[in-house]
Amino acid sequence: MVNIGEASRASGVSAKMIRYYESIGLIADAARTEAGYRTYQPGDVETLRFIRRARDLGFSVEEMTTLLALWRDKSRESAEVKRVALGHVADIERRIRELEGMARTLRHLAGHCHGDHRPDCPILDDLAEGIVSPAQPPAAKGFLRP
Amino acid sequence: MVNIGEASRASGVSAKMIRYYESIGLIADAARTEAGYRTYQPGDVETLRFIRRARDLGFSVEEMTTLLALWRDKSRESAEVKRVALGHVADIERRIRELEGMARTLRHLAGHCHGDHRPDCPILDDLAEGIVSPAQPPAAKGFLRP
DNA sequence: CATAGGGCTTCCCATGATGGGAAGGTCAAG
DNA sequence: CTTGACCTTCCCATCATGGGAAGCCCTATG
Structure with a gap:
């Protein structure tokens, strides 16, 4: 249950990019507090770290979309x-x-x-x-x- | 004394890019006909070919600016x-x-x-x-x- | 001479991934 | 209750390039 700043620090993805990834649908819309602050669960941070590593390996957002889907699909090949x-x-x-x-x-x-x-x-x-x-x-x- | 299309074909730089290079000052503003058409002299086409080759070698516009200046400067080192x-x-x-x-x-x-x-x-x-x-x-x- | 077509003009928008920054709301510590 | 750190959205910029629309111009052909 952390704010975007904490999620950013924990994942190595800038807050700007986290919002961007949300806006383009790479990640799901974050849950919000009553005040409108985005909140992240440990699993969300894990996803962000996945993205960070994929990005560091040069994968495009499109490829990351595919990789994330495969990662979540337990019956993938x-x-x-x-x-x-x-x-x-x-x-x-x-x-x-x-x-x-x-x-x-x-x-x-x-x-x-x-x-x-x-x-x-x-x-x-x-x-x-x-x-x-x-x-x-x-x-x-x-x-x-x- | 050719139009932009002919200059493009002769240099390998698209008309779009020729206009862009002019707009950012990489090349001088082209002379115009009375109707407003850009006209290019052989020397201009030669400059465009220079740019084309520099671009193919991966030089940025900024670096091309430097290279063009050096090319024109007969007393360069x-x-x-x-x-x-x-x-x-x-x-x-x-x-x-x-x-x-x-x-x-x-x-x-x-x-x-x-x-x-x-x-x-x-x-x-x-x-x-x-x-x-x-x-x-x-x-x-x-x-x-x- | 009129019309068709191709070429030219400018202007706006989009790309991909990222950052900068402004204006304004929120929260926690003092 | 104020201060400062944090969050929000929105707009703009990067870099080099292309797409496309609206409208003018030129030439060849009927």
Whole structure:
């Protein structure tokens, strides 16, 4: 039976976000005191901690909705949970590959830039002309400009 | 002397974004015909292509502002360009590490999930209790919940 | 010349997840 | 009874991007 501030401290989810999650229906509307204050039971705080951990693992609100439903469904199939988790992993890996392509290209360009007082700079040359040397990873450009 | 649609096609930047970049001052206000249509010179299109490439490398609008200024400044020091580029690389690498921590944890959890018709699931168990096994990469959790 | 269609204009709204802050009600301790 | 901490709702901002409406403009075709 705690207020939103206490629930926030106990779960690591900000009060702002708790209200937001309620407003979009990720969590049920909290019970209220006569004065209109939201109150949370231990089980609610547990749910918030679940959300906090899922969020830290990069799950979207939509995915968290699915995970919460599975968590509550005692007759779930673990295969479904695994599917959601691995789908998210695939998503993360795709983003990592994107970022790695960018970093690779930039490191390559920076490696050819004197980095001194002179103005000549292959980094700007590439941005301007797109004549970036193919270098080892031709995948970088292909990935970014398909 | 082309319209915004032609400039968009030639640069790979959508007309919407060209107008947006103008509105926030990333690019100068385009010249207009008597009827109010924006017109673009070859040099303007070149600038848009520069922006397109910078964007594809993950630079923010703020960073693009800096890069465009350096590009135009013929007395720039390449060291500054390199500094901006490497700063961005560091940023990308930080994001990659974050994502890798998430992926590692999730792959670990999923590896221990039967993924069949039974409801038992270490993935949900971890989200609920945070008892995730430390596994090889204890960095994953420490990274996410500092 | 009139009309159709495609292109252009501005303006408003939405995204996702989060925070900031204002105006005002509530509660507990002094 | 006052003070300060806490709560409420509501609005706005972020960042880069797209959707769409209402209305003007231009050109090709009948």
